[in-house]
Amino acid sequence: MWAWDYSLKVEEKFFDYHFSSINAEEYTSTQLYKHYKRKEKSNKGYIKKELPYTFDLASSFEKTILNRKTCVxxxxxxxxxxxxxxxxxxxxxxxxxxxxxxxxxxxxxRYYVNIHYMFHNERVDEDLWKQGNISELNMDTNQLLIKDSIPWQVVEDAFIQKKLVSTAQFAIVLSVDLQSISKKYTDISYKLVQQEAGHIGQNIQLVSTYLGMQSLPLGGFYDLEVNRLIGGNETTLYVFLIG
Structure with missing residues (x-):
């Protein structure tokens, strides 16, 4: 017997929205964006209050905040x-x-965002790549799960800025299974996982700086290629290079 379908089918909306803006190698020539110099924000005539402060370099936290910069x-x-x-x-x-x-x-x-490591076998210890250099972090069991072994040249080919990737020691990929995220927050779930990825990304840059490494948050990757690298039913949200 035919019945009304009351489902929101939000998963389809997540896919449509996400994949309408992905990078793909065949589109690279049409996805070059004109650079505009950032315009300094105006005070718009409001009353101004100065906020002077000198960072306390004896504090490891304040020193980390001060030194956090994107590798260029x-x-x-x-x-x-x-x-x-x-x-x-x-x-x-x-x-x-x-x-x-x-x-x-x-x-x-809910912790829907999944975290993957991709290790450059020529730039990290053998223990991190000899059984496979593509790993997923299971934060519930405190374990690194070995998923695949892929030559770093193949990893480089999944990025637009290949020269930057070639000198990185490892990459961190933040991803999500878009079909699994709508159970609690339905139509706003995609917004929440993007916020979660942002929180994680800030930690990645701060911890990298604290431990003496450089980091680069990166949107210049070919989505479908990175998805294939990490495997499973994952859709890549964000990538960080560390070195």
């Missing part, structure tokens, strides 16, 4: 990337230690 050239690779360093990085930026409270907020504590 080749990566310095000042740190030896070991399993212990990745464990420390993961705990500080993502897992948040014991107790079940992660290092970043998520709408309704």
């Amino acid at each position: 050239g080749t990566f310095s690779n000042n740190q030896r990337i070991t399993m212990n360093l990745i464990a420390r990085f993961s705990q500080l930026a993502f897992i948040g230690g014991e107790g079940g409270h992660r290092a970043y907020p998520s709408g309704g504590a």
Whole structure:
């Protein structure tokens, strides 16, 4: 018997919205955006109050805030990337230690954003790539799950700025299964996972700086290619290069 369909079918809307703005290699020549110099914000005639402050460089937190900058050239690779360093990085930026409270907020504590590491086998310790250099972080079990082994040249080909990727020691991919995110917040779920990715991204840059590494938040990747690199039913939201 025929019945009315009351479902919102929000998953279809998420897919349509997301994939309407992806990068693809065949479109690169038409996706070059004209650079406009940023215009300084006007005070619009409002009453002004000065906010003078000198950073306390004896404070590791304030020093990290001051030194956090996006890498715009080749990566310095000042740190030896070991399993212990990745464990420390993961705990500080993502897992948040014991107790079940992660290092970043998520709408309704759903934690829909998935975190993947992609390691450059020539620039990190062998323990991080000998069984596979594409890993997913399971923050519920505090484990790195080895998913695949892919030559770094193939990883480079998934990005527009290949020279930058070539000097990075590893990449972090934030992704989501778009079909799984609408159970609690239905039509606003896509907005919430983007906010969650932003919270995670800020942690990535701050922890990178704190541990003596450079970072670059990156939108210049080919979405479908990165999706294939991390595997599964994942849709890439954001990528960070670290080195």
